[in-house]
Amino acid sequence: MVMMKRAPGLVRAIGGVGATVARHAGGMGILAWRTLAALVQGQVSLRDFTGQLFAMGAQSLPLVLVTSVLSGIVTSQQGGYQFTGSIPLYVLGSVVTSSVVLELGPVLTAVVVIGRVGARITAELGTMQVSEQIDALYSLGRDPVKVLAAPRILAGMPAMILLVGISNLVGVLAGMLAARLTVGLGHATFLYGARLFWHSYDFFYSEMKAWAFGLLIPLISVHMGLLTRGGAEGVGRSTTSSVVFMIIAVLVCDALFPPLFLN
């Protein structure tokens, strides 16, 4: 009987979540479509685009470098600890390179960009929404999608592609250095192992992830920012929701990549 009573509530809750996800997905689909239309019609300011590219890419670089150095070191140390005495150590070169390029580089860079850029975009646009600056744009005959959303969404992809490329390189170099310092694996042996199992496709796979994350992060953050209602509290609420949605979206997308692109 208890189950009978609970079931409709559970079904309602699942339905509610489904409806919310569908509503947000629809909103983001329209936003992406309008951004594409603005790009094709040449209505996106190059100055705004390059400004956003600088803010997302160049200004995120120091934090991305720190994260990638640490991820390379940790992967190398753990691999060295596990392989010493059991597996030839040159395999460490392959493990570090594959882990960094296929997984850690794109995902950790995405997490850094979510925290540094995604949250900022939602808070910035949310504040503009609750302080009527978005209404002011409309009243002045401007389209906020063209003026605010499109430059941010379009800058996300090249910024992430560049950041992930740099992160991969730095992560592998840090891992190589750590391997020498911790388990005494020489650079030449590390690189021999890395080359032995390396596929050129891995690089494109990594950059495809970067492209996907670079689309998702600003798309979600802009969408959530423009939906903000209810003053300072509303800005806080939508920023938190935005960060949660971005992390979930990136991890779900990351989980979908191997079955779709690694077979």
Add this chain to the structure above:
Amino acid sequence: MIEYRDVYKAFDVPVLSGVSFTVESGETLAILGPSGTGKSVLLKTTIGLIVPDAGGVFIDGQSVFAADADQLQTIRRKAGYVFQNAALFDSMNVFENVAYGLPEGALKKLGRREVTRRVVRSLEEVNLDPSVVLTKLPAELSGGMRKRVGLARAIVGEPQILLYDEPVTGLDPVNAVAVDRLITDIAERTHVTSIVVTHDVEGALSISDRVSLLEGGKLRFLGTPDEFRRSADPLVRAFADRQAAVEAALAGSARSSRMADAKTPVLP
């Protein structure tokens, strides 16, 4: 001419319940009413910032809500909107904020010199010194200055309609009177059609050709300031009497102040 025809809007609860009236070209209409009666919502429907659930708004005979994107942009360019908290763009300085009120691509079409001339003229019209404020960011301005910059941005494109959303809210009485005077000056000089949403009864009666009172999402009163003062409607009386009470209190306060001044001993 702006015509509101049977406008309905609800956000969970009804806010506007069939509002109909017309604002003639060149007229200044003040909209008064208790908080939460849909004054600002009605103002935002004028240029399609809020879409009503039913009814329509017509500007010079053209429906705002039947307009396509280009037509809506044209309608919006006819109007200047002064927001309650000015809604200046935080990342832009005063010059950029005011210049943003010009049509898109104005810098290319008009040239920097002409854009600067128009921005400076607009700032002077709202009694701001361009040499002082031009490069300041909104965060560096006082509340009164922000309102004036918002007004300068609204008038720089020489609109045919000006919409004011609580232009004196949050201002001290001196600045409030100054802003009211600006609204009157601009209306007299440019013959612009103005709608002013306000809580300031005294200001509304002094600046407007007609006054309306919204209550419970419906139009309760529409008439001249004199008709408003003489109205027997209890709610109108409450607004008018409150204003009279405020005026009496202010007069009393001024008298007490003068008496206190007279009694204050001169310090050595």
